[in-house]
């Protein structure tokens with residue numbers, strides 16, 4: 051039954067005198083007829099009703115207000131009151147928002163580190179937008195010209211000290227190594243990803259457990275241990291050559307070397323940790339690389355806005371949190387499969403020597419299940435994207451700087467006879483130019499340009515100012531590597547600098563108490579890989595390449611700064627000999 055006869059067909063003409071009364075109200079307001087008062091102020095207003103007698107589709111177009119029933123009048127008065135109430139509510143909401151904003155800004159001001167200069171940034175966001183919009187290490191270096199070598203930025207409410215010069219890095223991270231031994235915890239990575247999968251060593255705050263885990267992995271990755279992995283490195287690098295030769299049709303086709311190297315690196319990590327090579331687990335490859343890349347981005351210092359603006363975490367459809375949770379769970383799934391397989395092998399005494407088996411079998415090692423899981427996460431994550439980025443920059447530089455490629459190649463053949471290098475590569479780095487190339491590569495293209503952040507475990511003093519406990523400290527490794535106090539020609543990719551100053555510092559692997567523990571493995575792998583690539587192939591660019599360290603970066607928001615995708619021709623220096631030699635080599639399974 052219609053409770054309000056005539057109400058549902060009620061139509062209005064606008065109060066706006068500029069609108070001709072002859073235009074049907076349905077055209078002006080859209081379809082009318084439900085009778086439900088809406089928040090269109092003109093429509094809700096009593097003055098919207100004027101007398102008239104036209105009809106539209108048989109209904110009166112304009113209704114005489116004097117004929118409106120008492121029920122309708124009550125409805126109109128109620129609507130008017132609602133309008134006033136809505137305005138009151140809006141006003142109160144605006145006042146509350148303003149108060150919250152002032153309170154927030156007060157807290158933000160209070161959280162600044164006394165004595166350190168730095169940009170103030172925007173309300174709520176601080177300097178987050180500036181950093182997210184550009185290339186953070188470059189922007190931080192620009193700001194250091196204004197605010198000094200060490201200054202503060204605020205990302206949301208969180209103040210961070212940014213270190214931009216070599217001297218400051220040494221003073222803070224080496225000079226106060228114990229005070230700077232911890233890592234901060236961020237919402238997305240530590241509360242969401244690590245809720246479903248353990249935290250890696252590199253993202254764990256300082257604790258007794260971190261000490262034990264770090265010691266276990268550092269022992270497995272020290273110089274002596276790395277030299278015992280030469281057989282694994284040989285297998286993986288020779289497989290890389292085989293794939294480059296085959297996929298690139300002996301130099302006739304350009305290929306993207308990214309996936310080849312990724313497979314090689316993941317496989318090496320698996321062998322060292324679980325004693326099993328990746329090719330046996332073909333299906334897992336895409337899953338692992340996809341998940342680890344996504345998780346790496348959750349570690350990003352700049353891209354997770356919700357880490358700095360807690361309000362965003364309340365959004366009902368929070369895609370970042372949902373994705374972070376999913377990736378953590380997916381990582382746990384494949385590491386669990388690998389753990390189970392290794393456990394069966396350990397029980398049957400058929401396992402290969404590897405980090406996890408050593409840790410489980412060592413009677414002195416008391417690692418808990420969660421700590422072992424942290425080692426899993428570390429080995430799958432650490433070194434994966436960092437090594438990938440470094441190798442790809444190296445390949446791009448060699449394609450674009452053919453003079454350097456020739457120089458290093460000549461140095462290699464001077465040192466090695468024709469076919470020596472398919473067998474073991476002698477320990478050490480006996481091709482000085484190649485060694486210099488790797489150092490220069492790491493200097494100009496540090497994979498993590500902003501090193502993994504630290505937090506102060508306790509107060510310490512730098513430059514006469516107190517750095518309070520819990521302050522987040524970020525090393526701008528890229529700026530330190532380009533410090534004009536160390537190199538007057540820091541913008542040039544020049545190998546000879548490392549022959550002139552072999553002990554000059556680089557900041558690519560960090561500094562002090564939480565420095566990278568995989569650096570020996572990383573440098574060895576880079577050395578052996580480039581030695582073999584350059585000995586057997588000539589590299590040609592198969593498409594445009596931007597090797598500028600700033601404009602050439604693929605994703606400036608990512609934790610790791612790799613180059614844009616490459617297309618490369620791997621032209622064998624001697625196709626027949628290489629094919630025969632590579633097929634003859636027996637590779638460990």
Ligand code: HEM
Nearest residue numbers: 251252432433436497502559560561564565566567568572
């Ligand atoms: C070119 C390759 C690599 C680069 C540029 C790199 C860079 C870094 C950096 C900058 C840090 C933080 C250091 C600091 O806070 O001072 C780090 C930490 C770490 N890296 Fe690497 N890394 C590389 C390869 C590897 C490899 C191959 C592994 C192991 C398989 C590895 C394992 C680790 C671990 C476990 C940590 C955490 C150390 C801690 O927090 O105590 N890295 N790496």
